[in-house]
Amino acid sequence: MIKFEEDDNEIEMCNVYLQHADKGKRLDIALVEHTDHFSRSQIQRLLSQGNITVDGRKSFKSGYLVKGRETVSIVVPSSEITELEAENIPLKILYENTDLLVIDKPAGMVVHPGPGHSNGTLVNAVLGHDSNMTGVGGDRRPGIVHRLDKDTSGIIIVAKNDYAHRFLQAQFKERSVVKIYLGLVVGKPPSSKGRIETGIGRDTKFRMKMSVYSEEDLRARSAVTRYSTKETLELACLLEIHPITGRTHQIRVHxxxxxxxxxxxxxYGMRKSVKNIYGLQRHFLHAHKLSIAIPNKGTMEFVSELPRDLEEALTLARG
Incomplete structure (x- = not known):
C-alpha cells in the first residue's frame, strides 16, 4: 500500500507500506512494485542519496531484503519531479471569473503533480481548462494558493493571474480566510465545542506523519483549530471544524x-480497517465552506455540500 502526501517545502514526500507478502524481496524491487512513478534506477539513486528510510532508519542498500510490514519513507528532491502537462479532466466549477476559479475537488484527486502522481492532478486539469494559467504564482504549482489532502473533498480556490495569486495568498497568510470543514469523528470530543492550540511538526520517526508538540518546540509551528458539534450519533459525531492556521494534516492531527x-x-486513526468503516474508501473530511475577499468583488462565501460517499456513510452512521 502506498500513501502520497504533500509537503510545504520544495520537495515531495511519500510513504510506502510494505506488506507481509513483500518479505524477502529486494527493497528496490519492492518499491518499484508498489509505485507507478519510480523506476528502479531512481529508487537506487534515492537510496544512495539517503532519501529513503525504513521504519525511520537510513543507510539501506538496494539489496536490503524486506522483513515485511515495514514503512518506507521517500523524500524526492524537486529535480525528480516531472514537467506539468495540460489534461482534459472534467472539473466541477462553483465559480469563475477573470481572476480565479473556485473548484469542488473530488476525493482521490491530488492537488499538484509529485512522486506517484505525475498526471491526473488538479493542476493538470486546471491547465487543460485554461492554458493561460501556466506559471501563475510559480512554475511547479500554477495558481495554487492553498491545498487539500488527496482524500479530502470540497472547495479549493485557484488564481488565474499573478495579481490574484498575491491577493488571495496574502489572505491565507494573514489568516483572514474563513474555512469550514465537515468531519465525522470516532466517538465524542470531550466538549461539544472547543479550541485546540498546539504545535504541529514532522514526526521524528515517520517523516510523512505529523505530530503534536508544544508550541515552544523548535520542531513545530503553531496550529489552532476550532470545532463545534453539529450532530451526535451512537458511535460518532459530525463536527463543523474551523482551522485558523493551515498546517499539513492539521485537522486530522488535532x-x-x-x-x-x-x-x-x-x-491517524484506523489504518487496518479503513475500508470497513461505514463503507468508506477514504477519510470523512470535506471542505464545506470558504469565505474570502475576491479582487474587485468584496467578500464572497462558497459552499460545497457533502458528496455521495460521505452522505451514504453518514446515513449508515445514523443507523
Missing amino acids: MAYLGCPIVGDAI
Missing part, C-alpha cells in the same frame, strides 16, 4: 490528539 480521530483516517 482530532486524533483530541481522542476522536476522523472516521476512516488510515494514518
Whole structure:
C-alpha cells in the first residue's frame, strides 16, 4: 500500500507500506512494485542519496531484503519531479471569473503533480481548462494558493493571474480566510465545542506523519483549530471544524490528539480497517465552506455540500 502526501517545502514526500507478502524481496524491487512513478534506477539513486528510510532508519542498500510490514519513507528532491502537462479532466466549477476559479475537488484527486502522481492532478486539469494559467504564482504549482489532502473533498480556490495569486495568498497568510470543514469523528470530543492550540511538526520517526508538540518546540509551528458539534450519533459525531492556521494534516492531527480521530483516517486513526468503516474508501473530511475577499468583488462565501460517499456513510452512521 502506498500513501502520497504533500509537503510545504520544495520537495515531495511519500510513504510506502510494505506488506507481509513483500518479505524477502529486494527493497528496490519492492518499491518499484508498489509505485507507478519510480523506476528502479531512481529508487537506487534515492537510496544512495539517503532519501529513503525504513521504519525511520537510513543507510539501506538496494539489496536490503524486506522483513515485511515495514514503512518506507521517500523524500524526492524537486529535480525528480516531472514537467506539468495540460489534461482534459472534467472539473466541477462553483465559480469563475477573470481572476480565479473556485473548484469542488473530488476525493482521490491530488492537488499538484509529485512522486506517484505525475498526471491526473488538479493542476493538470486546471491547465487543460485554461492554458493561460501556466506559471501563475510559480512554475511547479500554477495558481495554487492553498491545498487539500488527496482524500479530502470540497472547495479549493485557484488564481488565474499573478495579481490574484498575491491577493488571495496574502489572505491565507494573514489568516483572514474563513474555512469550514465537515468531519465525522470516532466517538465524542470531550466538549461539544472547543479550541485546540498546539504545535504541529514532522514526526521524528515517520517523516510523512505529523505530530503534536508544544508550541515552544523548535520542531513545530503553531496550529489552532476550532470545532463545534453539529450532530451526535451512537458511535460518532459530525463536527463543523474551523482551522485558523493551515498546517499539513492539521485537522486530522488535532482530532486524533483530541481522542476522536476522523472516521476512516488510515494514518491517524484506523489504518487496518479503513475500508470497513461505514463503507468508506477514504477519510470523512470535506471542505464545506470558504469565505474570502475576491479582487474587485468584496467578500464572497462558497459552499460545497457533502458528496455521495460521505452522505451514504453518514446515513449508515445514523443507523
